[in-house]
Amino acid sequence: MDPRALGEFGLIEAIHRRAGRAPEWKIAIGDDAAVLIPRRGEELVFTTDAVVEDVHFRWRTSDPRSVGHKALAVNLSDVNAMGARPVGFLLTLGLPPRISGARLDGFFAGLLALGRASHCPLVGGDITRGRDFVATVTAIGAVPRGRALLRSAARAGDRVFVTGALGGAAAGLRSSAAPALVRRQIAPRPPLGAGPALVAQRLSRCAIDVSDGLAQDLGHVLGESGVGARIDLDAVPVVRGATLEEALGGGEDYELLFTAPRSAPSAAVLGKRLGCRVSEIGVITRQRRLLLERSGHPVRVSTRGFQHFKASPKGSEK
């Protein structure tokens, strides 16, 4: 897919061919806009995230397939965290004219492979010339009416759970990182399906994806819900080879943090029902502060998560 050989319209044609069919859509790629036929009793959720060359990734260290995978994965993570199933996505590309056809082919291979695996078709987009490569994905999801998982829905007494293990993506940024950790950084695998399963089985009303570090993302839930939490650091699942600090403050793990009422099943049972590892890490409290404990004693650890435009303690970028 060489943009200089194909031109804009040739490129759109090639994308259209590779994107395949979109069954839930009345019209996908090819008209002025895409048309979705909504299902009765569902609400739609919309989310967008961009990946920018030399800000979120470098071609030197990320293979093109991973860049495409990650561009969609970070969006599907947000759809999942709302408890929604993905129904389709739009793609806006900013392309440097000198980009190679092979690079673009790899990007689409990773992007569309995840789209197919997630039943989330590419249904439209835009292409423009640009200085650096930018891929902006807008994903659309659907959730049963009134049942979306909200940051504002945590209540005192709820238990706090997290899927998978944390810190791997941050550890993957270290220059000496093992290949398995680097993979977590460049090709994250959010627990897709866990969000809709929480909704379908009425297990939770509150979730967030852990994209900026456990402490910061839990902080968003606490702030929006007007509550606090007590977290047992010994229970926080840390990826082998990562540190607790990376689990608490590192970003881009894309695991799911959720709360469930006292009466909810154990983490082991939840894990079976969601189809992924689940750990219980603490409890929501009335006092509006985040308490970190170890063997029942309060501890202080560095928990600064990532923010664009803010000097980072790690000096890392993403």
Ligand code: ADP
């Ligand atoms: P318009 O001039 O109406 O904006 P475009 O020429 O930009 O139309 O796009 C034509 C069709 O191709 C539209 O259906 C649009 O959604 C689709 N399209 C354009 N770029 C992309 C892309 N990067 N990925 C998927 N579909 C695209």
Ligand code: MG
């Ligand atoms: Mg256009």
